[in-house]
Amino acid sequence: MNSSVLLSQFAGAALLPPMNFVLLCALGLLLRRRWPKLGTSLCWLSLALLLVLSTRVGSLWLVRPLETSHAPLTGSAAEISQGAQAIVVLGGGRLSNAPEFGSSDQPSAATLARLEYAAYLHRATGLPLLVTGGKPDGSRESEAGLMARSLQRDFEVKARWIEGESDNTQQNAVMSAAMLKPAGISKVLLLTDAMHMERSMKAFGQTELAAVAAPTGFISYQRSLSTDYLPNAGALALSSYAMHEWIGLLWYRLRY
Template sequence: MFLFLSKLLPLLIYPLGLACVLLVVALVLIKRRPRWATGAIALALLLLLVSSNNWVSTGVMRSLEWRYQDTVDLPEAEAIVVLGGSIKPQFPPRPWIDLAEEGDRVLHGARLYLAGKAPLLVLSGGRITWSQSQSRSEAEDMAVLAEALGVPPSAMLMEPDSLNTFENAAYTQVLLADRGIERILLVTSAMHMPRALAIFKKQGFEAIPAPTDFHVAPDPQKPGQTTWQGRALSLMPQTDNLHYFTRALKEYLGIGIYWLKGWL
């Protein structure tokens, strides 16, 4: 039930969900309280305009993603831990497992292993299913992809039961404790890294951030240069901006809740 509520309740305070709630309130009040209804509609419109604005969305994402920018000169470690949330299962008509937007996590983890950064690749992630159908854990699917990229099965360790970031860290700690492994390269999306890194450190790991899946990456050849067309378009509401703003808001909300629960 906690897992279900943790997924459901935040939807009502994310921009799209909250705007829908405000519009429903407006419909209920439109005859008896027309001014209140007008206010609710105006607030819903303002909320969507702000959260789907490119400047706002980029700024909020950057506040998370740019905390750990040293992605090149990473030190060696005892293991590379890759967090799930990046693989779609092989259900028809998919001919094979599909990569989600966060699929860079597995690619980056495999690349770090092949570069000799650690002798062990740990893949952490179960799979949340709201249907009766069963499928492999995400850790197993990530292992299939990592093997296709050249990582030998003997160098991989799977943690297939975690359903959130706290469980990623707690179950991985149990998995690696018997091996005496504490120093790890932690691979996850740049936006997710601040929360994930804090949780893994709380579990006693000497975790080194190895972020990937950056969304805010300016052109180094043209720093700060944007055409008037680009600036004009950036003022227009776009669904991509709303999506990424919501993802960043989810991370900040997660940081707050995890802190209250003592997981950070």
């Protein structure tokens, strides 16, 4: 694992739930000695945010604006493809050392969901696939390699291009564009999670590739339940994912 990825993971741990709320409460406890009201308010604020963002209703405050920025693709093959010449599928993590698969690495659940939609779009449009994702965690095989194998094994679809050197979304965009340019590809369907789509589109917008958003894995479209108001770990994970994307959008705007 390279130093930039390691630094990013430490920063994420501090800025995302639940550690950000722990740190906010700790700051409040420190400030109570000199400013009792301010310190106590910060402690209560950290607890309130933790409870609210641990509910599905609370998490949707962060999730919905990200997901509604790009609508799902619908219609005929021509309407879906919108003149694109290929489909680019971004990696979404791995399951390392899966014992049921002979202790080999496998695509994560999020990545499998993207691959399922990629296979669907491929069959609907006939467009070739590029899978992209490197080895940011220091693994021996790239995420793109895992994705290509899963596409062939689980969906009987072959990836035409395998980009396995990128470590983040910005590199996904730059390296995918460099791989597709010699093939005469100038416009692609960009496939990733609905929450991740806005940041991905901004990254690909910095390249010579024109991208059409092909989001999947929508959360905010799901039916509401009475339990949506109860705190649970799953809702907190959604809040963490969405907050990661909001911070990422800010960082990309400042850096790129």
